[in-house]
Amino acid sequence: MIDHSNRGSGSVTRERILEIAEQLFHERGYGATGVATVLRAAGVRSGSLYHFFRGKEALLLGVLARHLALLRIRVFEPVERATDDPLERVFALLQLYMRNLESSGFTLGCLVGNLALEVADTIPTARVPIDRYFDTWSGEVQRWLEAAGGRLPADADRPALARTVLAVMEGGVMQARAHRELRPFAAAVGQLRSYLESLEARARRERTESGQSPSGEGRRPDPTRRGINGSAWRTW
Amino acid sequence: MIDHSNRGSGSVTRERILEIAEQLFHERGYGATGVATVLRAAGVRSGSLYHFFRGKEALLLGVLARHLALLRIRVFEPVERATDDPLERVFALLQLYMRNLESSGFTLGCLVGNLALEVADTIPTARVPIDRYFDTWSGEVQRWLEAAGGRLPADADRPALARTVLAVMEGGVMQARAHRELRPFAAAVGQLRSYLESLEARARRERTESGQSPSGEGRRPDPTRRGINGSAWRTW
DNA sequence: TCTTTAGTTGATCAATCATTCAACATTTTC
């Protein structure tokens, strides 16, 4: 038996298969995309695909790995180029998804979100990279929120906030696709903005009350809460 | 050709097929559920199913119609029994989804959310009932928010807030299923609570400033904003 | 140059897919 783990990682054929499969999985979903469709679109015969991937599930894992590897280049870097303001980056990120929705006629939202709901239970091995993708995505948002330092209250739960941003994105994408309109998505983003502004306002208030100078990079806040028994637990 | 529209609406067989199909679509998804699986689980032969439904897509539409019809009994009524406080009902609603996730081993989240991402593009006729389901869901939340009256600021956008609650639910369910933990969901719900509390605090402040008495049922707030050209537009 | 490894071909497979329909059974209508 052939060892398929890492077969021809650099091969152009392998890359083309992954590229096409990613596109088709995003447009039609994993189950609805036949291997034959991938083969036809990639201009490749079945033997080649099964030379690089043990089967369709392995192809899915390859697509997910590639998708995660490209997350920074495709998403974070454009957003970070768009604005230096760490809090505005949150909204530039959400706007990126809104633009992609609109320019694709509300078909292309979040591939990983689609797969999370479609295969998380039926293909257990796929759940892990999906989970890791969400971790990375919200982790970057969390870093932006932490970079905002004292602009947010010290006790504001940044990890939980980052998970909320992800929820608003996925829930917004879902509603926008169902509605074929950005409006419900934009409404949720507007409320998120209003929430962050209220947090900034509170931070300003507390800062002037205690007579502190506005520090650009605030000290790292404590991201934990105390449980009733005194133990620390993470809220996300 | 037989007219399938409304074939034997009350038939016990038809009802059993819908019940089983709903369950299987929720557990495995629409595409991954074969008609043969539905037939076996329902203890029915193919002819019966095709007597009531033109095909698999029509079965899906039947499931969606039934699911919408049961939304009040299954979701809203239990929540409204749980608490009279209109704002607490929002969180009782979210808690209902959390409980269902946990008791099903993180497999059963929101059927309509799953279907929205799986078939919204590929089965255009299904998009309409999915859309209507989201409308009804967020519409009820909106009604609760409006029932909170003056406890929320007059300018708080209740329809947009309701859409945000829906986004938090769907995004939270998605993350919880990917993580196989409630934590990310609970984190987002916690932030939503914090947001609503900040809105309540502001409403209290503005109420005392203008010297008004706290009214249980506030006058209906203006759910519109003024655009740059003076026209009103809905934000959701 | 010879050998080995990597990559490609495409016919072929069994399994599953959604769907059909003539025959039969039951219930309703008049």
Add this chain to the structure above:
DNA sequence: GAAAATGTTGAATGATTGATCAACTAAAGA
């Protein structure tokens, strides 16, 4: 109680599914 409408049976259909593999070619290493 005859006729009509409604519901049920289950074998059969053709299309599509993911996957296999022996034969072949191209590239890499000695």
